[in-house]
Amino acid sequence: xxxxxxxxxxxxxxxxxxxxxxxxxxxxxxxxxxxxxxxxxxxxxxxxxxxxxxxxxxxxxxxxxxxxxxxxxxxxxxxxxxxxxxxxxxxxxxxxxxxxxxxxxxxxxxxxxxxxxxxxxxxxxxxxxxxxxxxxxxxxxxxxxxxxxxxxxxxxxxxxxxxxxxxxxxxxxxxxxxxxxxxxxxxxxxxxxxxxxxxxxxxxxxxxxxxxxxxxxxxxxxxxxxxxxxxxxxxxxxxxxxxxxxxxxxxxxxxxxxxxxxxxxxxxxxxxxxxxxxxxxxxxxxxxxxxxxxxxxxxxxxxxxxxxxxxxxxxxxxxxxxxxxxxxxxxxxxxxxxxxxxxxxxxxxxxxxxxxxxxxxxxxxxxxxxxxxxxxxxxxxxxxxxxxxxxxxxxxxxxxxxxxxxxxxxxxxxxxxxxxxxxxxxxxxxxxxxxxxxxxxxxxxxxxxxxxxxxxxxxxxxxxxxxxxxxxxxxxxxxxxxxxx
Numbered sequence: 001x002x003x004x005x006x007x008x009x010x011x012x013x014x015x016x017x018x019x020x021x022x023x024x025x026x027x028x029x030x031x032x033x034x035x036x037x038x039x040x041x042x043x044x045x046x047x048x049x050x051x052x053x054x055x056x057x058x059x060x061x062x063x064x065x066x067x068x069x070x071x072x073x074x075x076x077x078x079x080x081x082x083x084x085x086x087x088x089x090x091x092x093x094x095x096x097x098x099x100x101x102x103x104x105x106x107x108x109x110x111x112x113x114x115x116x117x118x119x120x121x122x123x124x125x126x127x128x129x130x131x132x133x134x135x136x137x138x139x140x141x142x143x144x145x146x147x148x149x150x151x152x153x154x155x156x157x158x159x160x161x162x163x164x165x166x167x168x169x170x171x172x173x174x175x176x177x178x179x180x181x182x183x184x185x186x187x188x189x190x191x192x193x194x195x196x197x198x199x200x201x202x203x204x205x206x207x208x209x210x211x212x213x214x215x216x217x218x219x220x221x222x223x224x225x226x227x228x229x230x231x232x233x234x235x236x237x238x239x240x241x242x243x244x245x246x247x248x249x250x251x252x253x254x255x256x257x258x259x260x261x262x263x264x265x266x267x268x269x270x271x272x273x274x275x276x277x278x279x280x281x282x283x284x285x286x287x288x289x290x291x292x293x294x295x296x297x298x299x300x301x302x303x304x305x306x307x308x309x310x311x312x313x314x315x316x317x318x319x320x321x322x323x324x325x326x327x328x329x330x331x332x333x334x335x336x337x338x339x340x341x342x343x344x345x346x347x348x349x350x351x352x353x354x355x356x357x358x359x360x361x362x363x364x365x366x367x368x369x370x371x372x373x374x375x376x377x378x379x380x381x382x383x384x385x386x387x388x389x390x391x392x393x394x395x396x397x398x399x400x401x402x403x404x405x406x407x408x409x410x411x412x413x414x415x416x417x418x419x420x421x422x423x424x425x426x427x428x429x430x431x432x433x434x435x436x437x438x439x440x441x442x443x444x445x446x447x448x449x450x451x452x453x454x455x456x457x458x459x460x461x462x463x464x465x466x467x468x469x470x471x472x473x474x475x476x477x478x479x480x481x482x483x484x485x
Contacts, residue, residue, distance in 0.1 A: 023084040024057035024116025034121035041068055041103035041114060047094055052119045054089040054099075060112030061105065065423070067483045069102045075430060076483035078423050079105075079112055088430050091126045092119070106479075128430060129384060129438025130481045131168030131212060132161060132467065134200055136446045139191045145449035147472045157445055158207035160474065165481035169204035170212040170386075170440045172270065173197045173252065176219050181231035184219030186455040194252060201261035212265040212440065213256065214323070215249060215307065221454075223271040224325060227278045227292070238291055238299060241277055242306045249310035257314060267321040267386065268307040271355060273330055273338055275300045294338075301345030308348045323353035323386045326361045332371040339379050351437070352379065353386035358421070359404045365421075369428050369436065376435040385439035388425065392418040392475060393464040397448050403461035413464075415475050422480035430484070447472055 036047055041056070054070050060079035067076050068089055075089040092099060099119060105112060137157055147157045158169070178189025190196060197213075204211055216222045219230050229236075233244055249268075256262055269276045272292075279288025292300045304322070311320050322342065324335060339352060352375050356368050372383040391404040392415045407413055410421060422441075429436050446452065448463035448470060467475050 023086060024055075024118075036119040038101070038117040038119055041101050041117065043101055045099045045101065045119060046097055047099055047119060048121070049094050049097060050121045051123050051125055052092040052094060052099065053122050053124070054092060054101075054117060054119055055086075056088070056117045057084050057086050057115035058112050059084045059115070061107065061110035063420075064105045064107040064110035064112070065479065065483070066103060066105050066110075066112050070099050072485075074483055074485050075427070076423060076479065077427060078420060079110075084115055085427075086431065087427055090128070090430055090434075091124060093125070124434055126434045127167075128426070128484060129168050129210075129440070130166055130426070130484065131170055131210075131438065131440035132166050132444040133170040133172070133387070133440060133442045134158065134204065134445055135170065135172040135192050135197075136443060136452070137200060138196050139188055140445065140447050140449050140452055143449045143451045145447040145452065145472060147445070147447075147468060148474065150474045150478070152473055156203075156207075158203045158209070161444075161478075161481075162207040162209060164474070164478040165483075165485065166209065167485075168210045168212055168264075168438075168440065169200070169207075170214060170442075171197050171200050171204070172214040172216060174216050174219055175230035175248070176232065179219060179231055181219065181234075183228060184231060186457075187220050188456060194255065198255060198259060198261070201256060201263075202259060205261050210265070211256075211261060211263040212267065212321070213253075213263040214267040214270055215252075216270050217245065217248075217268075217276055217307075222269065222276070224274050224330075227269075227272070227274065227276050229277045229279070229291070233277070238302075241291055242303055245303050246306035246310050249307045250314055253310060253314040262315050263318055265321055265351070265384075266311045266315065266318045267323045267353060268304050268311075268349070269323065271323060271325040272300075273324040273334060276303060297338075297341035298345055301342055301347045304342075304347055304349075305345075312348065319350040319382070320348070321351040321353040321384065321386065322347070322349050323355070325355035325387075326363065326368070328360075328362055330361075332374060335371070335375055336378065339375065339381075343379060349381070351382045351384055352376070353384050355387035355442075356385050356439075357387070357389050357404060358407050358410050359389075359391070362408050364409055365425050365428050369432050372436050373433060376433060382435045382437055384437045385425075385429075387442040388422075388439050389442050389462075389465045390418045390421045390477075391465045392477070393470075396460065396464050397470050398459070400459065402464035403454075404465045415469070415477070418465075419476040419479055422477045426480045426484045441467060444468070 070092045177187040275294040276292040279290040444467035448460040
């Protein structure tokens with residue numbers, strides 16, 4: 001009887017200033033709906049135990065950051081004066097019959113206005129993935145690159161990032177980088193090989209991060225049209241490659257498990273919309289797009305299935321990711337073609353992964369989220385932004401263009417614009433379905449230290465899109481990590 005009375009009293013709360021022309025206005029919810037109106041974002045609300053989402057409609061001082069906290073769960077909103085922001089704080093756990101709310105604006109003298117807010121019981125313990133790729137960290141550190149916090153205090157890169165809220169480390173594994181074959185001879189020997197990745201995995205776990213492990217199944221960079229077979233696999237038939245995919249994947253995962261760093265996520269390949277394990281390389285180019293090339297999706301699926309089998313056997317708790325990229329030419333339709341083929345081949349995987357750089361795809365966050373939602377519904381899979389990146393400087397330290405030379409359709413290239421992009425991406429992911437898990441930033445840590453190019457003897461092309469400035473100091477974009485969970 002006491003619980004029912006509490007529900008009735010809470011449901012009769014009047015929304016402060018919530019008129020019919022304000023966003024979020026609605027009739028007071030029925031007690032049995034387990035939806036509670038909230039009149040202030042500061043204070044305590046009595047509710048039944050369970051897991052809730054807080055839905056809010058807010059506006060305020062232009063470009064000020066509003067941070068709302070509810071029982072330790074937190075969301076950040078970049079406010080606008082003339083537009084009501086509609087957003088969420090997700091996964092609020094209530095075990096003592098109350099939600100403690102607090103709100104603050106980071107900028108001095110900034111204010112905000114609340115139109116409406118509701119606590120809704122969902123039962124969903126959604127945790128936002130806020131990751132970064134740390135694969136090249138050893139190369140930076142061995143060549144003198146250092147990292148510091150927002151105040152310029154130096155520290156360990158993993159520890160600094162974890163303190164800001166980074167909760168996942170992506171680690172990319174190459175079979176034998178830096179061997180004498182082409183193109184691996186142009187890569188850094190001992191970087192991103194088994195020993196290096198095992199060491200980075202220990203550091204990531206010690207910092208409290210989950211691990212996403214990406215198998216490149218190559219000795220060199222892989223993406224779209226570049227999927228060179230490892231040199232040791234060059235003479236193998238398709239049947240032998242299937243056996244090797246299984247054996248190699250299983251053996252390395254066993255090493256990860258043995259040292260206590262079993263990954264929570266495993267990606268079979270990197271940006272594989274064209275396939276994996278292309279044929280013989282001559283004069284620097286694959287002469288045969290065979291084996292896992294996408295003109296025969298059943299061969300590709302047969303190879304991927306062996307990697308999937310190994311993951312299920314060694315790390316049954318891990319989620320398997322199939323990762324494609326997006327560009328002006330690679331759209332949702334390409335994803336539908338690819339994953340329909342995987343569905344027809346009964347490939348066992350859990351998550352659709354996509355690279356999203358505004359520069360390459362000329363797509364807004366809204367467009368990417370809408371496409372992700374369609375894919376989740378169509379294939380009954382979760383979705384993750386496996387890579388995202390945004391340039392904060394127009395030029396590299398030497399005045400040259402970086403790999404990301406602009407941020408179309410976003411015009412500015414400043415630390416503030418990078419911060420806005422990542423805050424908006426985070427906000428829109430949290431406003432969408434829980435099947436969109438989060439994002440992994442690429443490459444947040446690859447500074448322009450000596451001998452830290454994209455290959456041996458080549459320039460660094462990522463230092464203008466990292467999450468640290470040219471001196472290794474944290475950029476404001478870390479606000480998206482710090483104030484969201």
